[in-house]
Amino acid sequence: MAATTIPVELAAACKDVVAAGDADDVAGVRAGYVAAPASTAEAAALLAAAARLGLAVVARGSGSRLHWGNPPARCDLVVDTRRLDRVLEHAAGDLVVQVQAGVALDDLAAVLATAGQRLALDPPAGAANGAGTVGGVIATNSAGPLRFRFGAPRDLLIGITVVRPDGVVARSGGKVVKNVAGYDLGKLFAGSYGTLGLITEAIFRLHPRPAVSTWLSLDRPDPESAAAVVHAISASPLWPSAVELDWPSAGAPLGVSVLLEGDEASVTARSARMRDLLRRGTAGLPSGQRKRPDGSPVHPTSAVEGVDSGVVPGDREVADGGAAGGPFPLARPPADGRGRPEANGTCVRVAFWVGQLATVLRTIRTAGVANGVDAAIGGSAGAGILDVWVAAEVDPAAVGGFASELRAGLAALSAGGAVPSVASAVIAWAPPQVRETVDVWGPVPSLRLMRSVKDQFDPAHRMAPGRFAGGI
């Protein structure tokens, strides 16, 4: 839409409306206007006006994930949440915070830290504009390593305020953690990619900020032994906060990392026990070198021969004092892959039953070999989710073939027939040329019900049309 004049109705509803510029494109789609409401009421008036005008609306936080999913079919109005930037109430004694949707996760973390608390979500490292906004992280329901212990945004969200596409404001949940009154709209809006309405406020439950955080890492030579380590850690009673895996390329070893958090005495004791467990738990497994280049014995949980350039376990264990994005020598990929070269490439998100980890890893590599794609794999292996990154330079047809073959391979896995599937793959983001070769969302169960939900909330299909699964 080549709009230069702002419709009177929009200007009357919202103080801050401008014609969109080049920088406002949404995943390559030209936007008409950009409006930045500063309150839920202003956002409601804006969406009501947009409804009267029949405008297609895309919500934008920091803009770091606008390229996720499909590009919208149309984008007449971008609703920018940057002026919804207030922390409304931090009830520290209740471990609860109420925030507007445009608050940057970094800023929120700073406020909460003053009371020794945190929202247990990893801010996506490397994201511009303060690590993404509250609204964006909910709309994509994206989570980093802490997912293992604390879950995704949907698990921490206890109340939500949304503006429906028709401009009606609705709330569900509330300010108390335990609450079963009414349907939980927060669950529905978490991960809805802006297709049901605009999120304007959220209430989260908080956790105490740990005094100490320690990552322990070790390398394994093959998927089976790496999976054995992941399973041993996950089943341990040592209360890990994260269980991550990083496999940068087919020829590299697989790095498994565990995060332990708590007060100093607890983390020290649990680290010692975790190392012990790994030593015992992996003793019978194919291992790499057990000697340093100089011949001295190495901690059995050390790296694999020929790959590890003399790094001993002590070096791989870093106490970062809980600082966000602290040093992590294993180069664990940031939660959304930004900052990696593949940010312009393709990211395939694979979810699976954890017991299938080794098979899933092999399936990814098999599909890679068949299509000449050497992907980097990383993510919360212990929670059954991995990201697979393919560099931008790889031929789009090969990437499409890889994704399709991977999906077919995952669909063939089974857990004895009691459930329809135990693994699936969604393309989180991909360049346009790749999207032309393969459906980014892939097959989605219960799509009929999802369409029905969309039809109820957004009958005119104006909210981020086409961005979501099944063309929603």
Add this chain to the structure above:
Amino acid sequence: MDGNDDAITAERNAPAAAIDAGAVDAALAAMMTGICGADNVITDPQQLRTYECDGLTAHRSVPGLVVLPQTAEQVASIVRECAARQIPFVARGSGTGLSGGALPRTDGVLIVMSKMRSVIAIDPISRRAIVEPGVTNLSVSKAAESHGLFYAPDPSSQVVCSVGGNVAENSGGAHCLKHGFTVHHVTGLQVVTPDGELTWLGDGTGVAAGYDLVGAFTGSEGTLGIVTKIIVKLTPIPEAVITLLAAFTSMGAGGAAVSAIIGSGILPGAIEMMDALAIEAAEAAVHCRYPEGAGAVLIVELDGPAGDVEAQTAAVREICTAEGAYEIRAAQDAAERAAIWTGRKSAFAAVGRISPAYIVQDGVVPRTALESVLDRISALSAETGIRVANVFHAGDGNLHPLVLFDDRRPGEQEAAEKLSGMILDLCIEHGGSITGEHGVGVDKSRYMPRMFGADDLDTMQLLRCAFDPGGICNPGKVFPTPRLCGEVPGVRRAPHPLVAAGVIDQF
């Protein structure tokens, strides 16, 4: 929260036009017999009566017909028959619900899940179990135990209540403070939709693509469909568990200890509190031998790695002592723990020993408001002369005031109900909720407009309309006024091109 246009809202909320519902008659019974077999269809009035209420006996209604399916496919067939005739149906698990959620319809079918109670599979490495909806909560943990795992949500009714009922109510338990509610532990649901389609929501991974229908369905109180299989997460059994019992002379002191514990950064598995009247009842019923003269007892359970539990136990002891605890007991083994928990777990029923009748209320306040709300409750109790015993999940501010009355004395029940309602108003006033775990059901739907605005309720019901446009799945629960689903509400599409062009007028 309120609608900006009352007239429109009222119109939208107008009761659904009378549907041309089919009759629950011999023909329907024969149809159901064809699906489930004669042994699994109940038509005898005497037998039907046994299903007239759930755990909340104040609401009763004899079901038109009861069916006990044995497979998911049978459930789907039953629902399809109901849908074809527009006959309302209600699912029932073990009937322990405390909000009348499983209250049957005289003009409808009650679908009882008690013959679908197997643990289908356990995948110990994935830490998942696939279960049927009628299985009891505790038997899932029992089945997982040999793998060093358990099913974390543990409602006090866990020996009896079904996992299907837990999903419908998003049940919690004493340990949900640390371990979360049912919704945090369910990763896949096989459901029969209200039009009879058998489908899966989620795939057990917990990260399924598309809308989070598993999350939206959980806690919907049986109004969006019938659950026929459930994939739950299993959790490693904690290495160490220590249960502390601390006695205080007053509720105020106990409450201060709770705040201090949470404030110190410790997250216990459970923090439960009982007042003097609740203790008196428990003593009378189960002789739990709590410290004499206690105005309040606190039960704090710590679980986790052994070293942590030890250190936290020491810290909690110190805090309790500083806040005035005059006796602290610690239980290390299962038998000692059970002794401490007996009093707490029997509290609801025990109140029957000291009062002919009582109402179990369930409300939530922010934990920091506990003290003032408890004060207000005791003031209300003193004003009205109605006794209130308090037993509650103190860690998350979930109150269970037990309002005592004598149902043989005219007017007492009404007075007790009034007081019970005033307690909910207190919860709302303090930014809390009208229910923390027992659900809305039929019992509290009239309180929903006090907590939510018309637009909030209208929007929630959009979800209902997406699943059950005909309004036949457990109708009359949760929402005070059903929403019409037929027309598309409040949405003005882009003006007709001719209107926009000024060729024709809108009106």
